[in-house]
Amino acid sequence: MTKEFPKGFLWGAAASAQQLEGASSEAKKAKTVWDYWYAKEPDKFYQKRGPEHTSNFYYRYKEDIVLMKNVGFNSFRTSISWARLIPDGKKVNKEAVSFYRDLFERLNKEGIKPIANLFHFDMPLRLHKIGGWENKEVLEEFYYYAKVAFETFGDLVFDWVTFNEPIVPIEMGYLNDKHLPGIWDMERAMQAGFNTMVAHKKAVKAFKEANIEGGKIGIILNLTPSYPKGENVEDIRAAEIADAFFNKSFLDPAVLGRYPRVIRDVLKTEGIKVNYSQEELDLIKNYKVDFLGVNYYQPRRVQKGDSKSNFKQGFEKYFRSYKWPKAKMNPHRGWEIYEKGIYDIAINLRDCYSNIPWFVAENGMGVEGEEKFIKNGMVMDDYRIEFMSEHLTWLHKAIQEGSNCFGYHVWTFIDNWSWLNEYKNRYGLYRVDLLNQKRTIKKSGRWFYNLATTNKLIE
Numbered sequence: 001m002t003k004e005f006p007k008g009f010l011w012g013a014a015a016s017a018q019q020l021e022g023a024s025s026e027a028k029k030a031k032t033v034w035d036y037w038y039a040k041e042p043d044k045f046y047q048k049r050g051p052e053h054t055s056n057f058y059y060r061y062k063e064d065i066v067l068m069k070n071v072g073f074n075s076f077r078t079s080i081s082w083a084r085l086i087p088d089g090k091k092v093n094k095e096a097v098s099f100y101r102d103l104f105e106r107l108n109k110e111g112i113k114p115i116a117n118l119f120h121f122d123m124p125l126r127l128h129k130i131g132g133w134e135n136k137e138v139l140e141e142f143y144y145y146a147k148v149a150f151e152t153f154g155d156l157v158f159d160w161v162t163f164n165e166p167i168v169p170i171e172m173g174y175l176n177d178k179h180l181p182g183i184w185d186m187e188r189a190m191q192a193g194f195n196t197m198v199a200h201k202k203a204v205k206a207f208k209e210a211n212i213e214g215g216k217i218g219i220i221l222n223l224t225p226s227y228p229k230g231e232n233v234e235d236i237r238a239a240e241i242a243d244a245f246f247n248k249s250f251l252d253p254a255v256l257g258r259y260p261r262v263i264r265d266v267l268k269t270e271g272i273k274v275n276y277s278q279e280e281l282d283l284i285k286n287y288k289v290d291f292l293g294v295n296y297y298q299p300r301r302v303q304k305g306d307s308k309s310n311f312k313q314g315f316e317k318y319f320r321s322y323k324w325p326k327a328k329m330n331p332h333r334g335w336e337i338y339e340k341g342i343y344d345i346a347i348n349l350r351d352c353y354s355n356i357p358w359f360v361a362e363n364g365m366g367v368e369g370e371e372k373f374i375k376n377g378m379v380m381d382d383y384r385i386e387f388m389s390e391h392l393t394w395l396h397k398a399i400q401e402g403s404n405c406f407g408y409h410v411w412t413f414i415d416n417w418s419w420l421n422e423y424k425n426r427y428g429l430y431r432v433d434l435l436n437q438k439r440t441i442k443k444s445g446r447w448f449y450n451l452a453t454t455n456k457l458i459e
């Protein structure tokens, strides 16, 4: 069966500055939290490989753009490094400007639409030291950075994103130890989360002020549809609360300009206070996004909470995760694969979020030990082809039913470094040999080329 996608559909991949560029302390780039953390605690990082061990895109981007062409991309999203563009928070780094301008120019020339993101987990160290998103001064710095980025690259990039997965540094840094500051504190998590939303709104405001002709601004959220264990009231309520905190907490203010009641009720019951001003509430109400990017990897399965649990350190009081017995698991990574989740997201955006234009901004399959699938020099990743194909089948159905989806980006185009996981889980359409940086197309890269250039999924 052939499934055709709408005319002009975006096919491409996502990446991020810290994960792809390398040159982490070169060309006047200032340190980020990741550079700092690695220098301090290398043992935390899988195989002790830190952010300087990436795929060196900073030096290889010209050749890598050719590789993008060879897998049929018509679009590519990456982030600008805040610490590279404005190392001291004031003076714009000319070397960074030349790098990003050349990158965007070349992408445009090759017919690959650049989508630029401002923040992908890489807080400049000097701002982390003054409290990161907890400090309202950092929000002003972000506003300035956004203005500089729009003014400097607004003639080359028309599709902008403020944040990738803004909830991740909050969840992983304030209710876990996988990002800095690495603490368990619900009150601080809520404040940092709220401030992140205000920072996003300030960037949207800066974007409107920059008046980029034909420009659009969005945000990328990792949405995890929440499914209750049973049909009973308690499990259903648990799923509602999980959905509110993990999806609606950013989705609702970004798209609708307000926070869901459920969140306000829970915080009130728990006596958790968030500091805000009327001016901030007005920003939230007035600066809505033009489009949305959705990263989808896996759903959330929940059951009723444990009333004895302490809310100050986690959500278990209201919902706990459980393993669905029928779940299909990614045997090479351990995450659930639930393709229909993408359809449920699409229909929810159609019905509850004014059918906002959106695209799949990340979807992909991480595989540990992928070298075992190499045959005659090529990774025969049929599992990845099946993964994308099944997600696209559900996405196509949702588009047929009226969901306003305009593209599909895979995570990611070449294997890249991933936070504490280093290269543990490979996601690329190209394999990267870490000894010599050689890129080799995988079977999925060939498959993606046909998909993107025909605009059709052929099963």
Ligand code: BGP
Pocket: 016, 019, 164, 165, 222, 295, 362, 366, 411, 418, 419, 421, 425
């Ligand atoms: C997303 C992030 C990416 C990337 C990806 C894969 O949440 O936006 O930055 O890391 O997940 O995650 P991992 O490498 O942990 O498998």
